[in-house]
Amino acid sequence: MVNNCLTDRQFTLLFYRKLPQIFDFTGAPAYNAAPPIPSSRTNPERNRMAGHSQFKNIMHRKGRQDAQKSKLFSKLAREITVAAKLGQPDPAMNARLRAAIISARQENMSKDSIERAVKKAIGSEGENYDEIRYEGYGPGGVAVIVEALTDNRNRAASDIRSYFTKSGGNLGETGSVSFMFDRTGIIEYDAKVASDDAMLEAAIDAGADDVVSSENGHEVYASQETFRDVAKALEAKFGEARKAALTWKPQNTVPVDDEAGEKLLKLIDLLNEHDDVQNVYANFEVSDALVAKMGG
Numbered sequence: 026m027v028n029n030c031l032t033d034r035q036f037t038l039l040f041y042r043k044l045p046q047i048f049d050f051t052g053a054p055a056y057n058a059a060p061p062i063p064s065s066r067t068n069p070e071r072n073r074m075a076g077h078s079q080f081k082n083i084m085h086r087k088g089r090q091d092a093q094k095s096k097l098f099s100k101l102a103r104e105i106t107v108a109a110k111l112g113q114p115d116p117a118m119n120a121r122l123r124a125a126i127i128s129a130r131q132e133n134m135s136k137d138s139i140e141r142a143v144k145k146a147i148g149s150e151g152e153n154y155d156e157i158r159y160e161g162y163g164p165g166g167v168a169v170i171v172e173a174l175t176d177n178r179n180r181a182a183s184d185i186r187s188y189f190t191k192s193g194g195n196l197g198e199t200g201s202v203s204f205m206f207d208r209t210g211i212i213e214y215d216a217k218v219a220s221d222d223a224m225l226e227a228a229i230d231a232g233a234d235d236v237v238s239s240e241n242g243h244e245v246y247a248s249q250e251t252f253r254d255v256a257k258a259l260e261a262k263f264g265e266a267r268k269a270a271l272t273w274k275p276q277n278t279v280p281v282d283d284e285a286g287e288k289l290l291k292l293i294d295l296l297n298e299h300d301d302v303q304n305v306y307a308n309f310e311v312s313d314a315l316v317a318k319m320g321g
Contacts, residue, residue, distance in 0.1 A: 102142040109146035161196035165285030168202035175301035192292040206273040210252025213268040231258035275308030286311035
């Protein structure tokens with residue numbers, strides 16, 4: 026079974042692996058009935074958070090698997106501009122902007138493009154975007170959270186609602202599924218950066234809440250309040266993370282059969298194709314056979 030995010034970064038389905046996923050797609054009654062997924066590591070000094078995220082921000086999946094770099098860069102630039110506009114244009118003083126720039130670097134976005142995106146926030150010609158979170162249920166009773174930056178709220182809402190409806194799901198109100206997720210910070214490093222034990226020890230010392238290590242890398246989780254301090258402490262020890270951002274981490278996962286799973290993955294892809302969608306999260310488990318069929 027496979028489960029997950031990605032988000033992205035931010036933008037989120039990097040790896041399908043045999044671990045609880047980070048997509049944050051959880052189900053209704055079926056989701057509530059699913060038991061928590063234990064962490065792959067145990068911290069002797071604190072309780073671990075359950076529900077590890079398997080799929081990374083789905084935007085990464087679209088960017089790497091489908092090679093739609095121009096659309097990905099557009100979304101990354103939009104996030105950089107909004108982050109710079111809402112805070113200071115200095116990433117050292119603006120955690121969200123720093124996270125957006127790190128994500129852009131991971132996708133090999135050029136320095137000039139990043140700087141242009143920041144300058145757009147300072148100038149008067151930049152577009153104004155609204156941040157909106159959509160919540161609903163997809164195929165199989167899986168809960169889905171969609172984060173968007175849009176200059177046309179009516180268009181975005183209409184499009185996203187139609188995607189849910191056509192897939193056999195339904196779009197709900199804000200808060201209809203987010204209570205099944207924890208809003209938390211995630212800091213990711215490549216596996217080669219440190220051993221599992223070294224990362225675990227450093228994360229504990231930094232004040233992190235959870236660590237999950239695998240061949241794909243290390244994922245360190247921290248509360249919204251401690252996220253920035255934990256990220257800084259780990260950066261001082263291991264260098265710049267490959268990802269550092271706030272995410273929606275599922276509390277549980279729900280298994281989905283292949284028929285519903287195929288519809289669900291198509292819905293995720295469709296959402297990520299939309300220009301306004303920045304991140305998609307969900308919590309589900311699908312079979313390895315389906316992953317292979319869908320080209321995962």
